[in-house]
Amino acid sequence: MTEPLSDDFGREVTGVRVSLTDRCNFDCVYCHNEGLGDTRGPMDPSDDEMDADDVVRFLEVVEGYGVEKVKFTGGEPMLRRDLEEILERTPESMEVSMTTNGTFLPGRAADLRAAGLDRVNVSQDALDPDDFAAVTKSGAYETVLEGVRAAVDAGLDPVKLNMVVFTHTAGYVEEMVDHVAENEGLQLQLIEYMPELTGKPEWNIDIERVHDWLTEIADRVEHREMHDRRRYYVGEEAPGEGGGMVEIVDPVENESFCANCGRVRVTHEGYLKGCLNRNDDLRSMGEMTRAEIAEAFEAVVANRVPYYGEYLVQTEEGAYELNEKYLGTPTIAD
Structure with a gap:
């Protein structure tokens, strides 16, 4: 295996996150569309989407740079009719x-x-059909539950439920x-709400309160150096037996989250970006x-910023603005 590329801060890029479409059959109130904002298009495929050959060619190239993992996202990636073809052609490594x-x-x-x-x-943000509908603008609650069961039965293990934690x-x-x-x-991933990407700071909650509560109820807590995350094991009959694992994804004030990030993102149109919240x-x-x-x-690897709070900074009024250090940078690099 080729050694991965490293950025100027010593972070090896071993994973890519590839958006296959910005189309979605949901309209979630917190959606930031991979950091690009509310750019979701019509339900019909657009000419801008990378086709299967483009996606596979990209993966084959970055495999040669030591990339070991790929996560396909959207929008809703399963709207791609060629999804199975893309999966079949993804490098076996x-x-x-x-x-x-x-x-x-x-x-x-x-x-x-x-x-x-x-x-x-x-993504499953509530265990109540009405509240689920209010968050997702969708009446698909029962279908999502059925889909989770189908994924477990198919051996897509573990099935991680993503829940964005905010006032709703x-x-x-x-x-x-x-x-x-x-x-x-x-398993459960509780994802910290990112007001700077959605423009609704009033929906924010203190994620540390969730950490404190989980610490109190967990049978054991495991610390992952990667991203400085804690894993909480709840309801175990004995260590490693039964129960469930809960992890909090909290990047906003967590320098270590970015200090250990080894992932580059790809938009559905074929643009590379080095950070979720950076589009310049x-x-x-x-x-x-x-x-x-x-x-x-x-x-893009060479141009990555050191951590989340370096690029977007919070003002005394609580708003987020671009660090002056990055003003004047071109929006799209050719």
Whole structure:
């Protein structure tokens, strides 16, 4: 295996997060569309989306730079009719995961597993149909539950439930923790709400309160140096037996989260970006030739910022603004 590329801060890039589309059948109130803002297009495929050949060519090139993992995202990636083809053609050396809202998993999860998908994250923000509908603008609650069961049955293990924690969902945290503790094959990721990307600071809650509560109820706590995350094991009959695992994804005030980040993102249009909340370094891969892909990948890795709070800084009024150090940087690099 080729040694991974490292940025100027010593972080090796070993994973990529590839958006296959910005189309989605949900309209979640917190959506930031991979940091690009509310740019979701119509439900019909657009000419701007990378086709299967483009996606596979990109993965083949970065495999040569030591990339070991790929996560497919959207929008809703399962709106791509060629998803199974993309999975089948993804380099065998890569671990393959996907983030989805789960509505298309029933009847399709086994085929995805057979095509090469290893793991899946399913967005599930509430355990009540009405509140789920209020957050997602969708009436697909029962379908999502069915999709989660289908993913577990297909062996997409573990199935991680993603729950964004903000004022609309905070009341369901306790229920969701119990839910994963009682259902084998499930894990829970509680994702810190990012007001600077959604423009609704009034929806924010103190994520440390969730950490404190989990510390009190957990049977054991495991610290992961990667991203400075804690894993909480709840409802275990004995260490490592039964129960469920809960992890909090909290990047906003967590320098260590970014200090250990080894992932570069790709938009559905074929632009590379070095950070979720940074869009001034979007770099086109041109006509997606192997040489252009390699050049863009090397440039984006070299141009990464040290950590989340370096790029967006909070004012005394609580708003977020671009660090003056980065003002005047071109929006899209060619």
